[in-house]
Amino acid sequence: xxxxxxxxxxxxxxxxxxxxxxxxxxxxxxxxxxxxxxxxxxxxxxxxxxxxxxxxxxxxxx
Numbered sequence: 462x463x464x465x466x467x468x469x470x471x472x473x474x475x476x477x478x479x480x481x482x483x484x485x486x487x488x489x490x491x492x493x494x495x496x497x498x499x500x501x502x503x504x505x506x507x508x509x510x511x512x513x514x515x516x517x518x519x520x521x522x523x
Contacts, residue, residue, distance in 0.1 A: 492500065
């Protein structure tokens with residue numbers, strides 16, 4: 462005869478193992494949240510100062 466609480470006893474270790482493996486460690490050389498924000502700000506400034514290819518003139522007289 463199968464005991465009804467056996468599934469619960471088997472599920473608990475599985476859930477604990479799953480919870481322990483789910484956290485993704487950060488890489489040692491990964492940027493911090495502040496550095497990430499600074500990189501995003503710098504990219505936004507570069508995008509704001511960029512020139513569209515439609516505005517580039519190759520020097521040909523039209």
